[in-house]
């Protein structure tokens with residue numbers, strides 16, 4: 256799977272860990288930055304290009320990391336076609352995809368440890384949208400807001 260990743264300074268370290276992890280699992284990774292640690296950088300500069308790549312289909316899924324994961328999820332959800340969520344637990348990591356077709360996982364680099372983050376990433380990437388009628392109906396109601 257082609258996966259896009261992005262982080263500001265608050266998520267930089269975890270992004271690097273996740274990047275190596277994804278590559279070790281044979282995923283193709285496109286890194287939207289930051290390329291280097293810069294404690295003055297701003298998450299929208301990296302998260303928005305990632306979100307646009309998810310929306311356009313350039314990457315199949317996205318993973319964004321900032322300090323808390325909050326700013327990343329707020330910014331990503333401004334892009335039509337993106338369904339981003341800040342995830343801190345295993346259940347939501349897969350159920351968010353299965354029921355809500357989540358396509359951009361947000362993590363808090365100052366909140367979630369590296370091993371827990373890897374498990375969340377696996378649960379997220381292994382999950383598939385069930386396309387059950389009730390979930391599609393709910394998604395359609397959300398999508399109408401983008402028009």
Ligand code: RB5
Nearest residue numbers: 265321322323324325326
């Ligand atoms: C940056 O210091 C921090 O505010 C940012 O990474 C993030 O936590 C915002 O939600």
